[in-house]
Amino acid sequence: MRNSTLSLLTCFLSLVCQAASAQVDYLDEIKPIFTEKCISCHGALKQEGGLRLDTARAIIQGGDSGEIVIAKVPDESELLSRVEAEEDYLRMPPEGEGEALSAEQIAALRKWIQAGMPAPEDEQGQASPESHWAYQPIERPEIPEADSDSLLHPIDRFLAAKRSDVGVEAVAPADAFTLLRRISLDLTGLPPTPEQQHQFQQSFSPEAYESVVNQLLESEHFGERWGRHWMDVWRYSDWDGYKNQLRGSQRHLWHWRDWIIESLNADKGYDQMITEMIAGDELYPEQPDVMRATGFLARNYHVSNRNIWLDSTVEHTAKAFLGLTIACARCHDHKYDPVSQVSYYSMRAIFEPINVRTDRIAGQPDRKQNGIPRIYDKDLKAKTFLFIRGDERQPDESSPITPDVFNSFEIPFDVTSVSLPVTASVPALIETVEQEDMASADLNVQKTREKLEEFEQVEPTLATGDSQKDVPPAPEFPQKLEDDHLEASYAARAADWKRRSLKARYDAEKARIDDESSQAFKTLAKIAARIERRSDAAQARLQTFRAWRKLQEAKDEKARNSLITALDKAREQERQKLNALSKTDAKFTPVGERYPETSTGRRTALAKWITHPDNPLTARVAVNHVWLRHFGTPLVASPSDFGLRAPLPVHAELLDWLASELIESGWSMKHLHRLIVTSDAYQLASTGDQQLLADNESIDPENEYYWRANVRRLEAEIIRDSMLFVSGQLDQSLGGQEIAHGKGEEVFRRSVYFQHAYEKQMLMMTIFDAANPAECYERSTSIIPQQALALSNSSLTQSASKHLANKLHSQSRDRDEFINTVFESVLCRPCSDEEREACRGFLEKQENWLKEQNSEAEDRKDSAEGEDALADPTLRARQSLVHVLLNHNDFVSVR
Numbered sequence: 001m002r003n004s005t006l007s008l009l010t011c012f013l014s015l016v017c018q019a020a021s022a023q024v025d026y027l028d029e030i031k032p033i034f035t036e037k038c039i040s041c042h043g044a045l046k047q048e049g050g051l052r053l054d055t056a057r058a059i060i061q062g063g064d065s066g067e068i069v070i071a072k073v074p075d076e077s078e079l080l081s082r083v084e085a086e087e088d089y090l091r092m093p094p095e096g097e098g099e100a101l102s103a104e105q106i107a108a109l110r111k112w113i114q115a116g117m118p119a120p121e122d123e124q125g126q127a128s129p130e131s132h133w134a135y136q137p138i139e140r141p142e143i144p145e146a147d148s149d150s151l152l153h154p155i156d157r158f159l160a161a162k163r164s165d166v167g168v169e170a171v172a173p174a175d176a177f178t179l180l181r182r183i184s185l186d187l188t189g190l191p192p193t194p195e196q197q198h199q200f201q202q203s204f205s206p207e208a209y210e211s212v213v214n215q216l217l218e219s220e221h222f223g224e225r226w227g228r229h230w231m232d233v234w235r236y237s238d239w240d241g242y243k244n245q246l247r248g249s250q251r252h253l254w255h256w257r258d259w260i261i262e263s264l265n266a267d268k269g270y271d272q273m274i275t276e277m278i279a280g281d282e283l284y285p286e287q288p289d290v291m292r293a294t295g296f297l298a299r300n301y302h303v304s305n306r307n308i309w310l311d312s313t314v315e316h317t318a319k320a321f322l323g324l325t326i327a328c329a330r331c332h333d334h335k336y337d338p339v340s341q342v343s344y345y346s347m348r349a350i351f352e353p354i355n356v357r358t359d360r361i362a363g364q365p366d367r368k369q370n371g372i373p374r375i376y377d378k379d380l381k382a383k384t385f386l387f388i389r390g391d392e393r394q395p396d397e398s399s400p401i402t403p404d405v406f407n408s409f410e411i412p413f414d415v416t417s418v419s420l421p422v423t424a425s426v427p428a429l430i431e432t433v434e435q436e437d438m439a440s441a442d443l444n445v446q447k448t449r450e451k452l453e454e455f456e457q458v459e460p461t462l463a464t465g466d467s468q469k470d471v472p473p474a475p476e477f478p479q480k481l482e483d484d485h486l487e488a489s490y491a492a493r494a495a496d497w498k499r500r501s502l503k504a505r506y507d508a509e510k511a512r513i514d515d516e517s518s519q520a521f522k523t524l525a526k527i528a529a530r531i532e533r534r535s536d537a538a539q540a541r542l543q544t545f546r547a548w549r550k551l552q553e554a555k556d557e558k559a560r561n562s563l564i565t566a567l568d569k570a571r572e573q574e575r576q577k578l579n580a581l582s583k584t585d586a587k588f589t590p591v592g593e594r595y596p597e598t599s600t601g602r603r604t605a606l607a608k609w610i611t612h613p614d615n616p617l618t619a620r621v622a623v624n625h626v627w628l629r630h631f632g633t634p635l636v637a638s639p640s641d642f643g644l645r646a647p648l649p650v651h652a653e654l655l656d657w658l659a660s661e662l663i664e665s666g667w668s669m670k671h672l673h674r675l676i677v678t679s680d681a682y683q684l685a686s687t688g689d690q691q692l693l694a695d696n697e698s699i700d701p702e703n704e705y706y707w708r709a710n711v712r713r714l715e716a717e718i719i720r721d722s723m724l725f726v727s728g729q730l731d732q733s734l735g736g737q738e739i740a741h742g743k744g745e746e747v748f749r750r751s752v753y754f755q756h757a758y759e760k761q762m763l764m765m766t767i768f769d770a771a772n773p774a775e776c777y778e779r780s781t782s783i784i785p786q787q788a789l790a791l792s793n794s795s796l797t798q799s800a801s802k803h804l805a806n807k808l809h810s811q812s813r814d815r816d817e818f819i820n821t822v823f824e825s826v827l828c829r830p831c832s833d834e835e836r837e838a839c840r841g842f843l844e845k846q847e848n849w850l851k852e853q854n855s856e857a858e859d860r861k862d863s864a865e866g867e868d869a870l871a872d873p874t875l876r877a878r879q880s881l882v883h884v885l886l887n888h889n890d891f892v893s894v895r
Helices: 002-023 026-037 056-061 078-084 103-114 154-166 176-188 194-202 206-218 221-233 254-265 270-283 288-298 306-322 341-351 431-456 480-514 519-553 557-580 602-611 618-631 652-664 669-677 690-699 716-726 763-767 785-793 795-811 815-826 833-860 864-869 873-886
Strands: 354-359 372-377
Touching (some): 154 669, 176 221, 194 815, 206 221, 206 669, 221 618, 254 270, 288 354, 306 602, 716 763, 716 795, 763 785, 795 873, 833 873
Antiparallel strands (some): 354 372
C-alpha cells in the first residue's frame, strides 16, 4: 500500500513538473527577464564575478564562485535567493542598477528552474561589440553574378541572389501610369499631370524613365519632398511658445528648414550637411546662409531646464547620424551597447559650452521680427559632471568629464580651438549692420528736421558743443499754439544727438577691437560716453515735454492723476540725465552684443569624426533612411538603433554596397536616389499573377526580399498637397516664414511651410499621422474613422472638388471624356471599363436627383438655399464625382 502511494505521489509530482514546464516559455518569459535586469553587468560587455546570464548554458555554468542554480531545485539556487533578498546589499540587481524583479517574474524563474531549465540548444549569446556587424568597417562587397543578361543593375543582383536562396520570384514591372505616379510622388511629393502621363505612356522605355528621374531630381520640389523626410529625422520643430514667450526651439527656425531644402536641391554632400549642422558656426562664421544649419542644435533649446536641452542634443545627435540609442547611459552604463555612463557625459561635454543667439539679417534690425537663430560656444570654461544615477541634483564634481566620443572606431577625435573673426564675436561690426544703423539714424534726423522746418522754414540751430549748456534749461511751457513747434525742436535735437552717439560708439568699438588697452580706444570711449549722456538727456527732455502735453490735453480727472504721475517720473528721469552730464565716470556702452572671440572646436572635431569615411555607422544609417522612404520598409528594421540589439540584416551586403556608393560619390544624395529608383526592384508592380503571389507569400509574407512593391499610404503632407495640386490651387512658391498652423484650409502653400511644433500642427496633418516633433525616425500609419471624415467633410476637399470639376467641365461637355480626364487628374491613371460604367451611373443618378431638387426649389429660389439648389445639375453631379475620387483609396496611396 505504501509503495503504491509513493508511486502515485511520484507520478503526481512528475505531472506537476510537466505542467510547470508547459506554462513557462523560456524565450518569451525567462530570457527577457535576464535581458532587462541582468545583461548590463553579466553579458558580453561586462561579466561581474565572471558570470554571464545571456544564455541558459551560461547560467548553468555559473561564475567565479561556482554554480548559481541547480536544475529542478529552486530552493537551493543562489540565483533565486539573490533576486528575492530584501537587503539592498544582497539583492540583485543592485540598487541603482535597476528595479527589483516583480513577484510574477520571480515566480516564472522558479517554475523554469523547477522544470529543469529547458531552453533551445542553439541559443546564441549576446554578440560582443567587436564582432557586431554595424561596428565593422564598411567594405564594398562584390556584386553577385547575374542569372540573366537582362539583370544589370547592382541592386537587383543583390536582391535576386537573396530571392534565389529562399525560392521567391519577382513580379512583373509596374505599368507606365503607376510607375510615373510613384516616382513623381516619391521624388517631388506632387503627382504627374495628365499631359505628363500621356507623354510618358507614349515614350515608355528605360531611357524615358531615366529621363523623368533626372528631371524630377532637378526639380526645385525635390528638396521640399525630401526636406520633410529629413526634418522628421532631425526633429524639426518651429518655436513653441505662447504669445511672445519662448519655451522650446527658436523663433525663425524656418531658416533652417529653408537651408535643408536648398541644400538637398543643390545636392550638397550629406557629410557637408552634417558638418554645417553641428559646427557651421566654427567653420563658416562669416556665412549667414551656413549659420542657418545650426538650427539642428538650436531646435533642442528648452527654457526651463538646460539639462533637458543638452540631453536631447546628445541623444538625438547619436540617433539621427549614428543610429545609436544612448539615452539610458545618462543614468548607468548602457545595457546593450559599448557606451558607459562616463562616455555619455564625455559626449555631453562636447556640447556643454553651447548657447543660442539670433543674428540680424539684412534689412531687418528687429530680431523678434526676423533673424537667424544659431549656435555658438558661450561658456568656454563650462565643466561637465557626471550625474550620479542620472540625477541632476547629484553631480559628481570631484571628476570633471573630458569631451570625447563614446567609441572611436579608431577614428581620430582631435579638438583644436577656433579663433573667430571680429564680425562673429561683435556682429554689430558687420559692414551692412553698421550701414543700416547709421542710415536709420540719418533718416530719423532728416524726418525730424523736415518736421521742424514746417514751423521755422529755416534750418534749425542744433547743439554742437560738449558742455551742459547745449541742453537748454527746462522752459516755462508755452501756450498750445507753440507746442507742436517746440516738440519738433526737441525731437530734432534728440535725433541729432542719437545719431552722433551711434557714430561715436561705432568709432570706439572699432578702436576697441584693434586694441582695448590702447590710448586711442580710451579716448574715443570717453568721447562716446559723454555724447551718449547728452543723447540720453535730449531724449529725456523730449519725453518730459510729451508727458506734459498729454496732461494738458486730458479731460478725465482719473486720467489726469495717472498722467501727473507719469510726468513726475519723466521729470525725475530728465533731472538724473542732466545731473549725469557733470560727472566724469561716464562708461562706454558697446554698440552691440559681444560674444567670445574663440570657440572650443569640439563640435568641429565631432563632425569630422561622424563624417569620417571610416565611421561604420553614418553612411549605413543614411542609406537605411532613404531606402525606407522609397520602399516603405527599411533594410535595418530599427532605423534609429544599429546597436547590438539590431540583428544582421538580410540584405547586409546590399546595405554596405549602397553605403560605399554614397561615400565614394562624395556623399551625393541624388546619386543614391538615382541608384535606388532606377533599379528593377523599385519599378516592380505591387500585384501580379495570383499563383505567383500565393507561392511567394507562403515563403515571404512580409515581402522581406522585395519581390513586389509595397502599397503605401501617402504622408499627410502629400495628401494635402496633391489635393491642391490636382485642383490647380497649389501655390508652389518656395521658402519663407512659417505659416500659422490654423490656416491650412485658407492658405494654399505646400504643407512643409506650415507651423510644425508640439502644440502647433495643422489638424489634417495630425489626423494622417504627421511626424511627432519630439521624435520621428519612422512614421507610423494608422487607419481611423477621422481620416475618412476629414477627406469627406474638409472645406479643403470640397473646395478642390468644385475647382477641379468646374475647370474640367468648362473644357468638355462629353460625359465619358470628363470621366476619363478626372481619373487621370486625380488618380493619375485611366479608368477601367467597369469604373467608367459605374461613374456613368453615378452621374446620371446625381443629375436626376438634382433636377428633382430644382423643381422643389422653384418657390424658394430667392433664398441662398434655393439659388444653390438651382445650380447646373450636371456641374454639381460632376463636382460630386470629383469629391468621391478625392476620397478614393488610390488617391491617398502609392502603389
